[in-house]
Amino acid sequence: MFSDLCTSHRIFTKAKMPHxxxxxxxxxxxxxxxxxxxxxxMGLIFSAYTFHHTRYMYKRLAACSHLIAAxxxxxxxxVATTMLHYAARNLPELHPPKxxxxxxxxxxxxxxxxxxxVTATLAFGICSRKRKKDKAPDxxxxxxxxxxIIGR
Numbered sequence: 001m002f003s004d005l006c007t008s009h010r011i012f013t014k015a016k017m018p019h020x021x022x023x024x025x026x027x028x029x030x031x032x033x034x035x036x037x038x039x040x041x042m043g044l045i046f047s048a049y050t051f052h053h054t055r056y057m058y059k060r061l062a063a064c065s066h067l068i069a070a071x072x073x074x075x076x077x078x079v080a081t082t083m084l085h086y087a088a089r090n091l092p093e094l095h096p097p098k099x100x101x102x103x104x105x106x107x108x109x110x111x112x113x114x115x116x117x118v119t120a121t122l123a124f125g126i127c128s129r130k131r132k133k134d135k136a137p138d139x140x141x142x143x144x145x146x147x148x149i150i151g152r
Contacts, residue, residue, distance in 0.1 A: 019086075019090060019091065021086060021090075022083065022086060022087060022090075022091060025079060025080075025082065025083035025086060026083065028079050029076055029079050029080050029083065032072055032075050032076045032079065033076050035072050036069055036072035036073050036075075036076060039065060039068050039069040039072055040069045040073075040113075040117070042065050042069075043062060043065035043066045043068075043069050043117070043120065046058065046061050046062035046065050047062045047066075047120070047124070049062075050062050050124070057128075059124045059125075059127055059128035060124070060125070060128045062120075062124045063120075063121050063124035063125040063128060066117050066118075066120040066121040066124060067117075067118075067121045069117045070114055070117035070118045070121060073110060073113050073114045073117060074114055076110065077107070077110050077111065077114065080107075080110075084101070088101075
């Protein structure tokens, strides 16, 4: 009964089968986009946490998270650019010869995100240095205590 209703169809014919490299580029861009979104979110959470707890260790964690996010965004930009150049050279059905194409606003937003992440990395990295004789305002031992004199 159902065998008459269900049939399989080929989406791509042999002539229109996309290149495996192009599909791999698309998968790489999609994967690193998701990874960079998660790492940017972690960096935002770590940054908010370091404003609540001002220890230098948390600032370094936020700086490292922003650095990894900047790297992931840069990978997405580079692979997307390589994918477009590959499609222009090898897939004339996607980019016919002698056509003009340009990067859109999403490409500019990606570069702005990369610059913002690098700036956040530098800011948290510079502010995370350990200062001698300074204690964090939220440190429980920051209260002036009597020095412990150990003597006999």
